[in-house]
Amino acid sequence: MTDQRRIAGLPGLGEIGLGNFAPYLMNRIMGRYNASLRADLAGLGLSTPKMRALAVLSVIDAPLIRELAVYAVVEQSTLSRALDQLAGEGLIQRETDAGDSRATRVHITETGRAAFEAMWPKMAAAYARMFQGIPEDERRAFVATLQTMLGNIRKHDF
Amino acid sequence: MTDQRRIAGLPGLGEIGLGNFAPYLMNRIMGRYNASLRADLAGLGLSTPKMRALAVLSVIDAPLIRELAVYAVVEQSTLSRALDQLAGEGLIQRETDAGDSRATRVHITETGRAAFEAMWPKMAAAYARMFQGIPEDERRAFVATLQTMLGNIRKHDF
DNA sequence: CAGAATTAAATGCGTTTGCAAATATCCCGG
DNA sequence: CCGGGATATTTGCAAACGCATTTAATTCTG
Numbered sequence A, B: 001m002t003d004q005r006r007i008a009g010l011p012g013l014g015e016i017g018l019g020n021f022a023p024y025l026m027n028r029i030m031g032r033y034n035a036s037l038r039a040d041l042a043g044l045g046l047s048t049p050k051m052r053a054l055a056v057l058s059v060i061d062a063p064l065i066r067e068l069a070v071y072a073v074v075e076q077s078t079l080s081r082a083l084d085q086l087a088g089e090g091l092i093q094r095e096t097d098a099g100d101s102r103a104t105r106v107h108i109t110e111t112g113r114a115a116f117e118a119m120w121p122k123m124a125a126a127y128a129r130m131f132q133g134i135p136e137d138e139r140r141a142f143v144a145t146l147q148t149m150l151g152n153i154r155k156h157d158f
Numbered sequence C: 001c002a003g004a005a006t007t008a009a010a011t012g013c014g015t016t017t018g019c020a021a022a023t024a025t026c027c028c029g030g
Numbered sequence D: 001c002c003g004g005g006a007t008a009t010t011t012g013c014a015a016a017c018g019c020a021t022t023t024a025a026t027t028c029t030g
Helices: A022-042 A048-057 A065-072 A076-088 A110-130 A136-153 B022-042 B048-057 B065-072 B076-088 B110-131 B136-153
Strands: A092-096 A104-108 B092-096 B104-108
Touching: A022 A048, A022 A110, A022 B022, A022 B110, A022 B136, A048 A065, A048 A076, A048 A092, A048 A104, A048 A110, A065 A076, A065 A104, A076 A092, A104 A110, A110 B022, A110 B136, A136 B022, A136 B110, A136 B136, B022 B048, B022 B110, B048 B065, B048 B076, B048 B092, B048 B104, B048 B110, B065 B076, B065 B104, B076 B092, B104 B110
Parallel strands: none
Antiparallel strands: A092 A104, B092 B104
16 A cells, blocks of 8 residues: 555655654654753743753854854744843843944853853753763764764754 | 863863754754754645654554654644644544543544655655765664664653 | 542643744945 | 845744643552
8 A cells, every 4th residue: 555655766754664764763852852851941940942042152152143043943033032031030141243233142141151050960961861871982973973964954054 | 261160070061062962963953854844844734743743643553642642742732733633634533442432543544644645755855955975874873873862761662 | 349549632821932024234236 | 325135133923832730531449
């Protein structure tokens, strides 16, 4: 029944099998990783967009908002509102770009950095659990493949 | 500055680097994969939960709704409403389980299968793009690592 | 075997999301 | 150096989401 349908030569999902289809596995894994983090961080008043913004800002200094949206994997309109909250809580500061007054750069504050550092152990724990029993060389190969994939699909050059 | 903070021995995100942190890369990649699919499928009246349910149902026959929620990586309440729509459009059918009248099994209809097969080329194309230039053995190793990871983090045994 | 505890699915409800439009600024060609 | 088009961010709004609760049925326990 399934076979007759694919005259085109394109293998179907049935032939591949859900458990061998990389995007499916990645969604399953990240679904749980993110849900688990969200539960951990809800107590700290941090939504997913807020924590992602903080995480990126802990590493990248004073990006433009549109850049932050890409790095943090958050829609720009959602990010805009998340930044409202973070600014209200004193975790970040918005500052108009020196050379372009349309644009806004975002800085993490000391309080913001402390908030990120308070949540980092949760992220690290989720990461450790995910890679449990996977040897170092396999991890490296995995990350290398991910980097290639990101290069394949990203639209911006960062 | 960053160094002084980590007396604990846990490497910080700064030391690892965003671009080497696997969960970050996976979120970046899946963020774009999912956004791109969503845009493709919006025209067909399919939301992400609806398309995921259909995709799983094209491969797994008559699961319980709670199983489908796990496989499809959709909250149960969201899935319940997505199934309302899919049923209204004749793409699936709900049927009370024979042995447990609390439970409901979900069947894909012929129309539903056709709808999935209409969208599959989009998914396959996104997949192909993602793995562009990655040799077969590297892909296999990558999927094997993903399978280990899923085993590490899943709460149910499916 | 009665009642408590558990499990499956649906639903109420406040919050969040994302698209599209609005606003403000900048850049480029003529 | 003026006006049209591009770019950065915010905001309006309707739809979607997720938590917690409800309803219904099953299973466990004393």
